[in-house]
Amino acid sequence: MSLFPSESAPLQASPAALRALIESRRAVRRFKPEPVPDAVIRDCLELAMLAPSSCNLQSWSFQVIRDPALLAQLHPVCMGQNAARAPLIIAVLARPDTWRQACQQIIEQWPEPEVPARIRHFYSKTAPFQYNQGLLGLRGLFKRQLVRLLALRKALMRTPNSHAQMRVWAVKSTALAAQNLMLALQSHGYATCPMEGFDEVRLRKVLDIPRRAIPIMLLAVGRQDDKGVYNPRLRFPLEQQVSWL
Numbered sequence: 712m713s714l715f716p717s718e719s720a721p722l723q724a725s726p727a728a729l730r731a732l733i734e735s736r737r738a739v740r741r742f743k744p745e746p747v748p749d750a751v752i753r754d755c756l757e758l759a760m761l762a763p764s765s766c767n768l769q770s771w772s773f774q775v776i777r778d779p780a781l782l783a784q785l786h787p788v789c790m791g792q793n794a795a796r797a798p799l800i801i802a803v804l805a806r807p808d809t810w811r812q813a814c815q816q817i818i819e820q821w822p823e824p825e826v827p828a829r830i831r832h833f834y835s836k837t838a839p840f841q842y843n844q845g846l847l848g849l850r851g852l853f854k855r856q857l858v859r860l861l862a863l864r865k866a867l868m869r870t871p872n873s874h875a876q877m878r879v880w881a882v883k884s885t886a887l888a889a890q891n892l893m894l895a896l897q898s899h900g901y902a903t904c905p906m907e908g909f910d911e912v913r914l915r916k917v918l919d920i921p922r923r924a925i926p927i928m929l930l931a932v933g934r935q936d937d938k939g940v941y942n943p944r945l946r947f948p949l950e951q952q953v954s955w956l
């Protein structure tokens with residue numbers, strides 16, 4: 712099966728099957744030691760990477776940690792929390808720093824014989840203008856003022872025009888990939904726990920994380936053990952969280 716099929720008929724997934732999968736996912740904090748097969752990890756990462764991303768720039772990367780010695784080092788980095796005793800941890804990284812290479816790659820790897828002119832223009836001109844914030848964010852500062860003026864006349868996107876906004880930009884798409892990853896693992900019968908409870912400074916000493924990458928969560932993965940779910944599910948009422956306009 713192709714990783715990125717270019718054309719596929721709209722698929723009517725079974726709402727009941729999707730609901731059952733989503734409902735069955737819980738944050739699990741106790742895992743059996745049984746390892747997760749590489750083939751399963753790879754399949755789930757492929758599905759993670761089918762998540763939508765801003766301008767299709769795929770601003771994410773993943774580190775798959777299976778090595779017991781490295782996992783043992785991660786446990787204290789996660790402040791000793793139980794979920795971090797899993798047989799597999801996947802570090803999910805947001806990448807505000809890879810857009811330039813991604814723009815080039817989209818042009819180079821365009822899945823048709825000819826790169827359409829609008830695509831070439833977008834990824835060689837528009838996107839670099841949008842995402843390049845310049846040294847110390849000075850270009851971004853200039854763009855913020857420019858956008859403020861131009862937007863007096865027509866609707867314009869106001870972000871990302873700073874390095875901080877670039878981080879939010881990358882995190883949005885990466886979080887979608889993380890959710891795909893958790894559901895894919897769930898479909899294979901593996902439980903997960905997303906963890907942001909870790910010491911980022913220590914994490915960067917244990918894992919080789921590129922300087923501008925943002926570790927948004929560590930995903931603990933494994934077969935659920937007894938009493939793996941600590942609490943009953945609690946969600947706020949739909950009407951409280953949703954407005955219908």
Ligand SMILES: Cc1cc2nc3c(=O)[nH]c(=O)nc-3n(C[C@H](O)[C@H](O)[C@H](O)COP(=O)(O)O)c2cc1C
Pocket residue numbers: 736737738739740792794904905906907908909928944945
């Ligand atoms: C961004 C994020 C960070 C989280 N960090 C932790 C964590 O460090 N440790 C933990 O045990 N659970 C963590 N969780 C799991 C949440 O506590 C859990 O998803 C929430 O209580 C709802 O439970 P449910 O996922 O079983 O529905 C995190 C969840 C998210 C989305």
